[in-house]
Amino acid sequence: MVCLGNICRSPLAHGILEYKIKLNKLDNIEVDSAGTGSWHIGNKPDQRSIEIANKNGISIQNQRARQITAVDLIEFDVIYAMDSSNYKDIKKLDSSEKNQHKIKLILDEVNSVNNNNVPDPYYGGDNGFEHVFELLDKACNSIIKNLKDE
Numbered sequence: 001m002v003c004l005g006n007i008c009r010s011p012l013a014h015g016i017l018e019y020k021i022k023l024n025k026l027d028n029i030e031v032d033s034a035g036t037g038s039w040h041i042g043n044k045p046d047q048r049s050i051e052i053a054n055k056n057g058i059s060i061q062n063q064r065a066r067q068i069t070a071v072d073l074i075e076f077d078v079i080y081a082m083d084s085s086n087y088k089d090i091k092k093l094d095s096s097e098k099n100q101h102k103i104k105l106i107l108d109e110v111n112s113v114n115n116n117n118v119p120d121p122y123y124g125g126d127n128g129f130e131h132v133f134e135l136l137d138k139a140c141n142s143i144i145k146n147l148k149d150e
């Protein structure tokens with residue numbers, strides 16, 4: 001799960017998917033998150049993300065931000081970008097171009113959305129975080145469904 005800062009959107013996506021994986025007893029699936037940027041390395045998720053996750057019974061407060069590296073593109077099977085800007089930046093990391101097929105926009109997992117970018121809630125109010133949570137919850141439900149069908 002990758003966004004820009006790894007403190008707002010991708011920690012939520014990480015926490016939600018991990019929670020649903022446990023709930024559905026889908027073993028041996030590792031979830032992680034990272035940012036394309038380096039500003040927040042080592043930081044906890046944004047308090048507003050921690051709060052919306054808590055409100056939904058999910059704990060993300062022990063996560064710490066890190067920056068995505070080219071090694072992640074080798075080690076992980078799927079890389080979900082939160083928006084098209086993150087998507088382009090991740091693609092640029094893959095200099096061999098061998099792993100381009102692993103890189104996806106997370107909202108492409110949801111059929112019913114017109115805009116497939118998860119909006120960046122960083123400079124907005126709390127309701128931006130609720131909206132982000134709802135979008136990511138839907139996307140993670142689709143991911144789980146696909147994993148179960150595999």
Ligand code: 4NP
Binds near residue numbers: 005009121
């Ligand atoms: P995120 O949100 O990419 O969802 O973690 C942001 C967090 C921090 C900044 C931008 C977006 N920032 O500019 O510091």
